[in-house]
Amino acid sequence: MTRPSPKIGVYGFTGCAGDQLMILNCEDQLVDLFGATEIRSFVMAKSDNHEAELDVALVEGSISTEAQLKHLKDIRERSKVLIAIGTCACWGGPQAMKLGDGKFEERYKKVYGNAKITVSKAIEGQPLDAFVKVDMKIPGCPIDKQEFLKSVSKLVAGKHPYLLKSPVCLECKWKENKCLLLDGKFCAGPLTKGGCGAVCPSHNLPCVGCWGPTDDLNVSAEYDLLKEKGFVPEEIITKIRKFGGSGVMELVKNLEKKEAKK
Amino acid sequence: MMILKMKKEDLPAFLESAKEWGELWGPTTKDGKTSYAKVDSLSQMDLKATRTVIPPKKFLYPPRFTMFDFDEEGFVERTGDVPKRILFGLHPCDVHGILIMDKLFLETYKDPYYAERREKTLLLGHSCIPDDKCMCFATNTDFVAEGFDLFFTDLKMFYLVWVGSSKGHDLVRMRADLFSRNLDKNDILNYTEYRKWKTAQFKAKIDLTGMPDIFELGYNSPIWDELGEKCLSCGQCSMVCPTCNCYNVVDEVDLGTAEGTRDRFWDSCMFREYSVVAGGHNFRDKRADRLRLWYTHKLQAFIGEFGKPACVGCGRCVATCPVDINVATVSTALKEQEVGK
């Protein structure tokens, strides 16, 4: 049984283009990928692009201008499935670390002053699902080749992709690493979605949370533990928010409320 | 069961001959962490280390492995490609852990992947040096009488060697010249002395008597909520516990084909996703409920079903949990109705 090749579009908004680059970096499987699918649009990779109906749109980056928002809505309208790729598209990325603090205008003024902006009006950077329905999130900074290819392969085969939901600690323990939290290091592993192979802790470097929040994170327990280890509250919250974006916004707010009551 | 005697200096020669049976694996320590690794000889092993990060369950039931390859026609099992291994240096708690895995994977429903690895792995136990986290005295797993192929008890000048299976006996016969059956009065006295010594080493504060009743009484205790608030849901406790055995199964397909693999990997009931059922309902949405399940399973339900706890007292949860949730702190908190600092 042969299925028609799915029509795919790859797009990038506010991000480092690392996720699109990672797709191009799938050297061994790139030919298969282009063979098994019909890549209708991928501006970063080719010049002959058709903006038409899509089976799957892979979208990188957060939305931070009105023009981007318009483009995103257009992509959504003509795509059966829309997948956010990379932490910026999924949760907002570092540009969303202050999300929801109500001080965007203030920050904007500080940077641009009264300069006349002719490109497109900037808005506070937010993940795709703040504006349109997102069918699936493949986070990562950048995304992991294997996780990406496994997901696409399943989509092409008409099956549901499976992404690990558990935290970085799962694979960290498979590698028999000693937990860095026990050594008093700031490891964001328990808060962060796994699938990266626990690369950082396996090199004795604490996880910084670059894959964004995991399925079920206990922000307040991590906060209490780190405070006990001697970290100051501002640093803990800044680091949790660095890649957490919309995924930790409410959790951090609750934590701050709880702390204020103490 | 048979007990033999061997001069300590003969161990390297014995292991050298045993390598004819299969790869030799033992505990090694690097950068302050101990894990089982493939070795050439005894000199590479660290027999003084009390525990490895991950217990030897990883050989019988790897963290992630492929069960079979499939295509549109059917599937082909991936059995047959497991190497023959000799694991040297398992402590009594490790062997007890494997005995529990055997119950789960070989009795009612025989798991072919586990069975194959178990068949191809020889377990050579070795006596241990307890540390302040060891709790096997509380779980009756400080000594072991079955489950191993050979067990070496270090009595300073000699080893007493328990022969626990015919495969173990085959290894002995490869170098029968190194073993003696002549045990005398002194050997008995030395062994008795050794048992006394070991029993006197334990420092952990834990008493698991009456646990099934305490769990029953404490089912609705607010202690679970308090513990749930502390737990990071990191799942490390399940990965390191020798009796945790839950897994997830996922299919992967090759790009552009209908061919692929069915993979199995370690999971944990401490994760929210673990108890999600069809329709998105979750019976254990609360962290407190998941913790209660983990500990009830170890210290109450398993006793009800198998007459012993599913905790072998290895101390790995004590050595691992970043927020000090472990069998000792949980059982104490439940008894004293207070979560310790």
Ligand code: SF4
């Ligand atoms: S080192 Fe970090 S990622 Fe690894 S187990 Fe500890 S907290 Fe988790």
Ligand code: SF4
């Ligand atoms: S519960 Fe803790 S002490 Fe008991 S077997 Fe598991 S890791 Fe070891």
Ligand code: SF4
């Ligand atoms: S828990 Fe008991 S059997 Fe295991 S290493 Fe410690 S003392 Fe030995």
Ligand code: SF4
């Ligand atoms: S009990 Fe400890 S090791 Fe287990 S999931 Fe909770 S924080 Fe992690």
